[in-house]
Amino acid sequence: MRRYIVRRLIHMVITLFAMMTIMFFMFRLLPGDPTMTMISSVMYPKAQEAMRAQFGLDKPLIEQYLIYLKNYSTLNFGYSFHSSREVSELLSGRIVNTLVLILPSMIVAYGLGALLGALLGWYRGGRFETSVVFVATALQAAPVFWLGMLAILLFSINLGWFPPGHLVTPGMFPDQDLRMYVSADFLHHLALPFLVHTAYQICFPLLLMRSSMLATIGEDFVEFARIKGLRERKILFGHAARNSLLPVATTIPMILSWALAGSVVIETVFSWPGLGKLMIEGVQRSDFPVVQAAFFLIAVLTIIGTFTADLLYGLLDPRIVYD
């Protein structure tokens, strides 16, 4: 077990290194000059030159790369080209906003989705099942931004129940301190993006759990549990759903990283100042330090998520042995 963890940690470092390298060159090979967004080269060519030197963009690419690696190894993410603020400071505020939206939503989606899927599989063959499967498939096929826009149209504009976007009512919390995240105003703003995201994300675990249940129910040990005279509840949750959970659990890291990386869509629709929005802004302005750091953060979260899920899978299924 310890050897496995050490080996996985080494793998994680290698993965991260590869990802950082690709990212570094990818952005620099894209068209666009970071200084362009601030200074017109036509009007002040000298000033632009000075700025390039200040950012270190005049150095050879390979030298820039080495500086980048050196800085990242000490968790120094540098300064934003655009706002001149420290990238780590910019990111830390944004990542909290993203996590506060995505994590609870994913927990509810997987928890509720797995439970509903288990019940659908157990009480299979009804009209209720057919309609839920239809709705879930349709929801899953619909784009999130479209669902978000529909929700805003219905709940914000027509019914006026929820605000259409932003973290809080502008001006309420000028300092953006922690008290903001526990305020009623914040929860009121969170409700709609949370509901849309959860409604979208619940479909996959629900459908997967249902089909996994249908396969498990036919297993001998489920019939044997009934022969043993266990109560139906116990057969459902202790045996059928318990074993059906295994394939669903493996998808958690993958879906979680997709959700984090894909948060950009829901954040844009709801003007939610999260990591995804920061990335979009960074890419538009060729703000390399911000984009690199944001992608790096998503990569780290994904790798940690995958690793945790692998360990979790070993706990769920004793047949899996790490060595």
Add this chain to the structure above:
Amino acid sequence: MSTQAGSKSAVPHVLDIRDLCVRFRTKRGIADALDHVSLSIPKSASVGLVGESGCGKSTLMKAAIDVLAENAEVTAGSVYYHDLDLLAAPAETVRQKRWAGISMITQSALNALNPVKKVGDQIVEAIRAHRNMSRKDAWARAEEMLQLVGVDPKRAREYPHQFSGGMRQRAIIAMSLVLSPDLVLADEPTTSLDVIVQDQIFRKIRSLQEELGFSLLLVTHDLGVVIENCDRIAVMYAGQVVEEGPVDQVVNTPFHPYTLGLKNSLPRIDAVSEPIAIPGGPPDPIEMPKGCRFAPRCPFAQDACRQTKPELVSVGAGHRAACIRQAEIPGLRAEAAKIGTWAKVAVKSEEVVE
């Protein structure tokens, strides 16, 4: 011993199946799985149920514990466990009888055990579904049972895949006896094991039966296993019981040609004759023959056999058979032991196919 299954007699029956008819809805049509099957299991007795694959043995066993598949339909009959009709009783009443009253040793222990739960926990959950016992006490009881069947109790903490095939089967036996049921159903309990372990398992079951006094219904396709382990035998063919009675009577003086054929299939130590197989296969359960269901494969079948459905009639003390020529059978036994007798049927059945 009762001469008529279904009638009340001096010997109390643990299980009394009366006139049971079960059908399966399949894509091809209605499959006739059990046709007016009656079978009684006296207290502390061992009853062997033999027949080819698909003759309805497993269906009968599942009916006896009321866990028939969803597409099965009981069209007639009853299954009495003591005085309780399991097919008519409320679900919760039946649940309470399962395992505490009727337990089961399954064909494949590997599939019957949940792969992600500890073996000990799976025994504990069976105990706690029926007894108001603390987890700790239940665990101690599970360990005690494992010890009794010859499995190191420490291994209760292991998972099924860490057990060998024989150990898994022993664990299932331990589980089946943990609540001291008075009836144990054993469905081909040793098919997946090699002969030496097979023998050990049966010896264990026999000694436990002597010690604990439960009744046993042993389902198998192996007549030899029944001869060694059972008091009574019921021979099934195509969803019907065709002959039943005390093991020695049925085996020494069979009255049904199918039993005669089964007896021929036993390998003999004196090696005077090779085992003889019964030619052909069982009939399609969706289109059962009209008269005697064995007639198409029977060397002694006459036109009357194909028209009239034979009833089970008494042919000796506690011995019944369903053959309209049963009176002539004693004279035909010698002929039935010859390979040529059966070869003729093989030729005939091939002609029919053409």
